[in-house]
Amino acid sequence: MTAVVxxxxxxxxxxxxxxxxxGGRPRRSAGRLLAWLVLFLFxxxxxxxxxxxxRTALSNNRTLFTDPDSPLPIDFTWGPLExxxxxxxxxxxxxxxxxxASLEFWTYLRNSVxxxxxxxxxxxxxxxxxxxxxxxLRWPGRDKVFFAFITALMVPPVFAMLPNFVLIKNLGLLNTxxxxxxxxxxxxxxxxxxxxxxxxxxxxxxxEAAMIDGAGYFRIFFRIILPMSAAPMVTLAILTFINAWxxxxxxxxxxxxxxxxxxxxxxxxxxxATPQTGPDWAGLMAASLVAAVPTMLLFLAFGRKIxxxxxxxxxx
Amino acid sequence: xxxxxxxxERETAPRWRGRETGVALIFLAPALxxxxxxxxxxTVRGVYLSFTDYDLLTAPDxxxxxxYRRLLTDDVFWNSLWVTLKYVVLNxxxxxVVALALAVLLHRLTRSTVIRGLILLPYLISNVVVALVWYxxxxxxxxxxxxxxxxxxxxxxxxxxxxxxxxxxxxGINVWRHMGYTALLIFAGLQxxxxxxxxxxxVDGAGEFRIFFRITLPLLRPVLALVLVLTVIGSWQIFDTVAVTxxxxxxxxxxxxxxxxxxxxxxxxxxxxxxxxxxxxFLILAGVAFAQLKLLRAxxxxxx
Numbered sequence: 001m002t003a004v005v006x007x008x009x010x011x012x013x014x015x016x017x018x019x020x021x022x023g024g025r026p027r028r029s030a031g032r033l034l035a036w037l038v039l040f041l042f043x044x045x046x047x048x049x050x051x052x053x054x055r056t057a058l059s060n061n062r063t064l065f066t067d068p069d070s071p072l073p074i075d076f077t078w079g080p081l082e083x084x085x086x087x088x089x090x091x092x093x094x095x096x097x098x099x100x101a102s103l104e105f106w107t108y109l110r111n112s113v114x115x116x117x118x119x120x121x122x123x124x125x126x127x128x129x130x131x132x133x134x135x136x137l138r139w140p141g142r143d144k145v146f147f148a149f150i151t152a153l154m155v156p157p158v159f160a161m162l163p164n165f166v167l168i169k170n171l172g173l174l175n176t177x178x179x180x181x182x183x184x185x186x187x188x189x190x191x192x193x194x195x196x197x198x199x200x201x202x203x204x205x206x207x208e209a210a211m212i213d214g215a216g217y218f219r220i221f222f223r224i225i226l227p228m229s230a231a232p233m234v235t236l237a238i239l240t241f242i243n244a245w246x247x248x249x250x251x252x253x254x255x256x257x258x259x260x261x262x263x264x265x266x267x268x269x270x271x272x273a274t275p276q277t278g279p280d281w282a283g284l285m286a287a288s289l290v291a292a293v294p295t296m297l298l299f300l301a302f303g304r305k306i307x308x309x310x311x312x313x314x315x316x
Numbered sequence: 317x318x319x320x321x322x323x324x325e326r327e328t329a330p331r332w333r334g335r336e337t338g339v340a341l342i343f344l345a346p347a348l349x350x351x352x353x354x355x356x357x358x359t360v361r362g363v364y365l366s367f368t369d370y371d372l373l374t375a376p377d378x379x380x381x382x383x384y385r386r387l388l389t390d391d392v393f394w395n396s397l398w399v400t401l402k403y404v405v406l407n408x409x410x411x412x413v414v415a416l417a418l419a420v421l422l423h424r425l426t427r428s429t430v431i432r433g434l435i436l437l438p439y440l441i442s443n444v445v446v447a448l449v450w451y452x453x454x455x456x457x458x459x460x461x462x463x464x465x466x467x468x469x470x471x472x473x474x475x476x477x478x479x480x481x482x483x484x485x486x487x488g489i490n491v492w493r494h495m496g497y498t499a500l501l502i503f504a505g506l507q508x509x510x511x512x513x514x515x516x517x518x519v520d521g522a523g524e525f526r527i528f529f530r531i532t533l534p535l536l537r538p539v540l541a542l543v544l545v546l547t548v549i550g551s552w553q554i555f556d557t558v559a560v561t562x563x564x565x566x567x568x569x570x571x572x573x574x575x576x577x578x579x580x581x582x583x584x585x586x587x588x589x590x591x592x593x594x595x596x597x598f599l600i601l602a603g604v605a606f607a608q609l610k611l612l613r614a615x616x617x618x619x620x
Contacts, residue, residue, distance in 0.1 A: 267445065306440070
């Protein structure tokens with residue numbers, strides 16, 4: 001890769017190769033610099049909306065209009081965050097241009113945590129059990145059933161959602177945690193597929209040795225397979241949690257009630273209830289920011305795992 | 317190895333096989349329950365409901381092809397198909413080109429996981445939050461985008477309020493959310509291309525442009541086809557952004573197909589009709605996937 005010649009000038013892709021040797025020619029350096037600039041621009045575009053969200057969330061909504069293009073918070077205040085977290089009084093809220101209506105933020109946060117955690121634990125565990133049956137056990141019709149699971153990847157969620165709604169309603173589970181969690185709790189085709197691929201790659205030797213020692217399948221699964229798959233299971237759990245946390249369509253159908261409503265649904269409702277004239281932009285951005293914080297924390301802690309998992313799914 | 321083989325042979329003996337089936341059933345039971353209850357059965361039921369008149373309160377009433385006949389003359393339905401198609405073309409067109417450029421840049425410049433992570437970040441934030449942030453940034457009066465247009469002397473644009481702008485705006489928002497994710501999928505594909513191919517081309521004196529169009533792109537075709545299957549199918553199901561921002565308006569400019577299904581089912585309680593529209597959406601997606609997988613095959617045979 002050190003011998004790339006004739007860079008195309010002005011072409012954003014026309015850069016040098018990674019690991020360029022020392023003393024690259026000036027023209028090539030120019031192309032490379034330009035490429036870095038474009039990449040830097042992409043990063044700025046990816047991040048700028050987050051900074052704007054933060055800047056607005058720390059502004060006074062009443063005076064926000066005075067300087068709409070200032071990059072810094074207008075009339076810096078913790079007010080919007082206090083409004084969202086419920087620590088501001090109605091008077092304080094209204095003084096800063098909030099509606100004064102209370103947002104049961106902590107309830108929604110609790111709901112999001114309960115729902116996402118339940119989905120993650122159930123889905124990863126049950127999918128792992130099934131993936132083991134597909135990867136290691138021999139039983140009639142195995143490949144046909146696996147094919148059916150994979151086909152389900154192709155069925156658009158909206159198609160199953162209407163009948164699922166009817167089912168949950170008939171079971172009397174509307175506006176309950178089990179109703180919101182159920183369709184994602186037992187499996188997703190992706191989770192089964194992901195784990196099966198990994199289990200297939202585990203060497204059989206340890207299992208066979210354990211089997212000779214008289215260990216049963218459950219013992220092998222819990223003592224050998226699960227510990228050896230800790231890394232992909234954690235990755236899958238993170239992805240599942242983020243997806244569950246971000247899910248909007250399904251909980252908005254079955255979880256509109258305040259007591260079970262997750263953050264996404266609450267935020268969308270908050271926006272719809274916002275008056276068209278003089279909306280509480282600062283409050284809205286503060287709420288969005290707080291709703292995004294858990295995902296960002298997961299990202300900070302497990303960014304590398306997440307990035308690498310995306311590449312794995314791309315290679316399937 | 318010989319020992320392993322011996323064990324495997326013993327496993328496949330009938331006594332073992334019978335036991336394994338029982339064990340497999342236990343391992344499989346929860347996932348199978350979920351699969352049947354929330355994937356297989358609803359799919360069958362969805363097709364059935366599309367042939368009925370059903371308002372959720374009384375039992376479904378079989379009505380034959382009535383719902384499908386009604387579709388043929390429903391202008392709002394045809395409009396929703398058209399609007400969704402416009403969205404998909406804009407969204408996927410721009411997103412794929414941008415992501416491809418981004419992936420090539422990443423591949424050529426850096427192995428940094430941090431940079432890849434930063435670019436992926438928008439994808440990890442929920443549609444609802446993303447929609448709200450852009451709803452604010454693209455606000456007619458105070459939004460920063462219109463302020464910036466003002467700096468260069470362009471009149472403010474009603475990004476969500478103008479019929480001509482609403483769909484491009486929503487498409488743009490989702491390009492922003494998905495471009496990093498799509499770029500990483502393509503990046504993974506780029507990494508599978510053998511470096512020798514590039515070196516050979518470079519030795520032959522091929523320029524960057526030539527290398528990209530003559531080598532990278534053809535070799536990337538199977539990966540691109542797979543990425544397109546994933547992104548196009550996702551794109552047809554655009555809902556969250558519309559629900560949070562325009563809710564189908566102005567007029568019906570953003571009444572995309574999934575929003576129309578939602579509308580029919582949950583504001584008009586016409587579940588039969590909504591199911592019929594879902595069946596049509598399902599058929600479109602199956603067609604799209606089938607066509608693209610054919611393309612993928614073509615891409616594979618190119619290389620052999």
